[in-house]
Amino acid sequence: MASQFNEQGGAATMDPSAAMRWATSKLMTRLVSAGRLKSKRADAEEERIRLGQGHTVEYFHQVEDGYSHLAAQVLAALTARYQIKLVCHLVPGPQGKNSAEPELLLQLSRYDAFHAAPEYGLEFPRHEEPPPAELVNLARSILAQQVEERFVECSVAVGDALWSGDEVKLRQLGSEWGCADQATIEARIVAGSARRDELNHYSGAMFYYADEWYWGVDRLYHLEQRLASLGADRQPGAPMLVPRPPVETGPLKDNGSLTLEFYPSLRSPYTAIAFDRAVQLARDTGVNLVLRPVLPMVMRGVPATRQKGVYIFWDTAREARAAGVPFGNFYDPIGDPARKGYALYVWASEQNRGIELFSAFLQCAFARGVNLNRDRGLRRVVEMAGLDWQQARAAMVNMDWEDLLESNRQTMYSAGLWGVPSFRLLGEQGKELLSLWGQDRLWLFSREIQRQLAARQ
Numbered sequence: 001m002a003s004q005f006n007e008q009g010g011a012a013t014m015d016p017s018a019a020m021r022w023a024t025s026k027l028m029t030r031l032v033s034a035g036r037l038k039s040k041r042a043d044a045e046e047e048r049i050r051l052g053q054g055h056t057v058e059y060f061h062q063v064e065d066g067y068s069h070l071a072a073q074v075l076a077a078l079t080a081r082y083q084i085k086l087v088c089h090l091v092p093g094p095q096g097k098n099s100a101e102p103e104l105l106l107q108l109s110r111y112d113a114f115h116a117a118p119e120y121g122l123e124f125p126r127h128e129e130p131p132p133a134e135l136v137n138l139a140r141s142i143l144a145q146q147v148e149e150r151f152v153e154c155s156v157a158v159g160d161a162l163w164s165g166d167e168v169k170l171r172q173l174g175s176e177w178g179c180a181d182q183a184t185i186e187a188r189i190v191a192g193s194a195r196r197d198e199l200n201h202y203s204g205a206m207f208y209y210a211d212e213w214y215w216g217v218d219r220l221y222h223l224e225q226r227l228a229s230l231g232a233d234r235q236p237g238a239p240m241l242v243p244r245p246p247v248e249t250g251p252l253k254d255n256g257s258l259t260l261e262f263y264p265s266l267r268s269p270y271t272a273i274a275f276d277r278a279v280q281l282a283r284d285t286g287v288n289l290v291l292r293p294v295l296p297m298v299m300r301g302v303p304a305t306r307q308k309g310v311y312i313f314w315d316t317a318r319e320a321r322a323a324g325v326p327f328g329n330f331y332d333p334i335g336d337p338a339r340k341g342y343a344l345y346v347w348a349s350e351q352n353r354g355i356e357l358f359s360a361f362l363q364c365a366f367a368r369g370v371n372l373n374r375d376r377g378l379r380r381v382v383e384m385a386g387l388d389w390q391q392a393r394a395a396m397v398n399m400d401w402e403d404l405l406e407s408n409r410q411t412m413y414s415a416g417l418w419g420v421p422s423f424r425l426l427g428e429q430g431k432e433l434l435s436l437w438g439q440d441r442l443w444l445f446s447r448e449i450q451r452q453l454a455a456r457q
Contacts, residue, residue: 017335018373025331029369031310032317032328044210045230055084055209055232057223060091060196061155062204063143064106064136066113066124067216069159071205073122074217075152077241082224083232084209088151089192090143090185091204097303098202101418106130108416112436116444120217120242124163131162137185138170144180144188200307213311217242218440222318244322245443247281250450254286258433258452260445261424262289263412264358266338267296269316271421272366273325274439275359278421281442285449287425291354292408293345293401294420296338300409319439329369333361337372340396342405344382347395353385360384425449 030036048055059075062068079086093102110127117124139162146154154177161169180188199208207214207223214223220242227233260282264271282289298304313330320327333341341361348357360381364370370377375393382392412422415435423445425434434448 021332021334021373022371025369028310028313028332029328029330032314032330034317034321034328037318040211041226044212048210055082055227055230056087057084058087058089058195058199058208060089060192060201060204060206060208061143062091062093063139063159063162064131065093065204066106066109066111066127066163067205069124069163070113070117070120070122071207071216072152072155072159074220074242075155078220079152081234081241082227083234084227086148086152088148088155089195090140090188091192091196092189093204094202095193097305098308100297100302104416104418108437111416112441115434115436116217116441119245119444119447122217123160127163127165131165135162135165135167135170138167138174138179140185140189141179141181142170142174142177144185145178150177201311202305202307213315215315219315222322247277247443247446248450249281249284249446250453252285252450252453252457254449254453256286256288257428258285258287258449259426259430260287260289260449261292261426263292263294263408263417263420263422263424264362265294265296265420266341266358266361266365267299267332267334268420269313269327269366270319270439272362273316273320273323273327274421274442275362277323277325277439277442278423279355279359281446281449285446285453287449289355291358292411293342293358293405294409294412295342295405296334297419298334299338326363326367328367330366331364331369331371331377333365333372335373337365337378340378341372341381342401343396343398344378344392346398346401346404347392348385348387351387353387356385357381357387425452427452 057078059071061072075086078084093099093106099105113124114126139158142158143151143155154173157173158170161173196202196206201208201213203215205216207220209223209226212226214220221240221244224240224242228236260278262278264275279289317328345354345357348354361372363384364377364381365372370380372378372381378392378396379389382389412418415424415432417435417437419437421439422437423435423441424432425445425448427433433452434445436444
């Protein structure tokens with residue numbers, strides 16, 4: 001049965017897949033709304049007060065993860081600044097379908113942590129290879145032996161020794177702080193993983209407070225703002241410990257000698273909130289922007305769990321509000337809408353309107369709730385991009401985009417990246433200067449562009 005919708009966007013008669021798309025889209029739109037978040041936080045605070053409890057923050061530490069070592073370095077300052085009880089857990093990395101590329105994720109965590117650490121006033125040495133398994137287990141054994149207060153202090157010292165490859169120092173710390181036996185290590189990790197599962201998450205370097213998750217140092221500003229709003233800040237009005245870094249274009253402008261490669265997809269929430277900002281960054285700095293679209297992970301056979309999908313969409317909404325980017329009125333473009341969108345992108349690029357087409361598609365799917373499974377929705381995208389709909393209709397059946405997207409994916413993987421949005425900054429001869437994943441790294445690229453330009457002065 002053909003899919004049909006009434007003018008209000010509700011379901012009239014539709015096939016099962018269209019019905020699922022509509023229902024899921026409406027549900028996610030409600031779940032991530034600002035009103036829903038405000039209500040959830042109010043309910044959590046009311047329950048905390050009713051039970052006479054303090055502010056409890058739980059932290060989930062993954063020893064071999066670079067992001068966890070960055071997070072460990074702010075634990076002491078966090079407990080000193082805010083009136084919280086900190087409960088620390090040892091956990092493994094994401095398991096099963098929650099981690100499409102576990103080795104690449106750990107590799108990226110080391111590379112990314114190295115580049116982000118100094119920007120946050122933290123430390124992480126260059127560490128291209130994973131730490132030896134025996135040192136990772138030794139680090140776990142030391143941390144598994146520690147109670148809460150000692151864990152905070154010990155986690156930094158242990159991490160410093162592990163990531164600098166200092167086995168002598170690590171064994172010395174084991175002698176000073178004590179080491180747990182293998183059974184205790186495994187019990188601590190199983191308990192931490194069970195608690196994380198109970199709270200409905202899957203990753204390391206995570207903070208949890210009152211039904212809300214915060215990933216590593218990059219999301220701590222959300223937690224700090226929330227605790228301050230509840231009167232738990234011991235230094236009200238003082239600068240945050242880990243503020244959100246701004247995207248700063250700086251005084252220097254390039255002449256196109258630098259290239260910013262941008263790997264987006266048409267079904268990525270994080271891409272949706274980064275796309276126009278990335279385009280603007282390139283325009284403001286004068287770097288050459290090269291768009292390299294890739295197929296959404298689900299559409300290239302990479303499995304995804306509901307748990308991960310809900311968190312990503314919810315986190316994106318929170319990040320979008322902080323950045324002042326419209327987001328949240330969602331209509332899932334998976335499948336045919338995305339395929340037609342890629343075909344339209346190739347056609348639009350031939351008319352130098354590819355960026356405008358991509359932007360319009362993402363706005364309609366993630367901020368305007370437009371049903372792109374219908375020609376009426378796609379026509380809106382095309383006309384928003386300043387293109388002719390009658391010409392576009394013929395272009396939608398073209399499948400020439402498949403080889404292009406696969407080539408882009410292979411290039412992205414060769415740079416150690418696999419998710420979107422990803423970015424690569426290249427020098428004049430095409431040499432890679434910086435390659436990172438995530439909308440929350442635009443600020444780092446803006447700073448690196450200025451550093452590269454300043455070095456030429």
